[in-house]
C-alpha cells in the first residue's frame with residue numbers, strides 16, 4: 511500500500527542533464543517521510559512526480575501497487591494525492607474571492623458549501639469567515655497556507671506532498687501550520703512526503719528520511735521503525 515517511486519529518472523525538455531537519477535522511495539500508509547536536500551537537488555521535481563503533476567522520463571510511480579501515471583487526470587485516484595506548495599497563492603485564482611475558490615472545490619468534490627460548511631471550515635483552519643470574502647493577496651502567508659491545506663483535504667486524500675510548506679512563513683505561522691499538519695496527519699491517518707531543507711524540523715517530524723543530492727538519493731534513514 512502507499513506510494514512507491516520506482517527507479518525514476520527525469521530530465522526537463524530541451525535540457526541535457528538528468529535532474530533525477532534512478533530515484534526510488536517508498537511512502538507507507540500513515541507515515542511521514544522526509545525528503546532533505548539543498549537547493550536545486552531535485553526535491554520539487556520529485557514532489558511533482560509523486561503528486562502526478564509531472565510525468566517522469568523513466569521509471570514508475572505506483573499508488574497502492576497500481577501505475578499512477580497512467581491514470582487520466584480526472585480519475586478519482588489522482589485526487590488521493592494532493593500537493594501543498596511553498597507559495598500558497600499558487601493554489602488559488604488571484605482574481606476571485608477565496609469564498610468563490612473554495613465553493614468551486616466543494617462543488618467539484620460533491621460537497622455543499624453553505625453557511626454552516628463555511629463556518630466549520632473557517633473555524634477548523636483558523637480563519638475568520640469574513641476573511642473569505644477577500645482575494646488571496648489580502649490574506650497573510652500563514653492564513654493562506656492554512657486555507658490551501660483545507661482545500662487540499664476536501665477530496666479526502668490519503669497522501670499529501672508538502673513542498674516546503676512553511677519556508678515562506680514567519681516563525682509563529684510556521685509553528686501554527688506545522689502543528690496543524692501534524693494534528694491532521696494523526697487524526698486522518700494521512701501519509702506525508704515532507705520536502706524541506708530544514709534538517710532539524712525534518713528529523714523532528716519524520717518516520718523516515720531520504721536525502722537527495724544532485725538528483726541521487728544518498729541516504730535512506732529509518733528513524734522510527736515502530737511506525738512501519
Ligand SMILES: Nc1ncnc2c1ncn2[C@@H]1O[C@H](COP(=O)(O)OP(=O)(O)OP(=O)(O)O)[C@@H](O)[C@H]1O
Pocket residue numbers: 522523525529547548549550551552553554555556707
Ligand atoms: N521547468 C524546468 N525546466 C528546466 N529545468 C528545471 C525546471 N524546473 C527545475 N529545473 C531544474 O531542475 C533542477 C532541480 O530543481 P528542483 O526545483 O527540483 O530542485 P529543489 O531541490 O526543489 O530546489 P529548491 O530547494 O531551490 O526549490 C534544478 O537544476 C533546476 O534548475
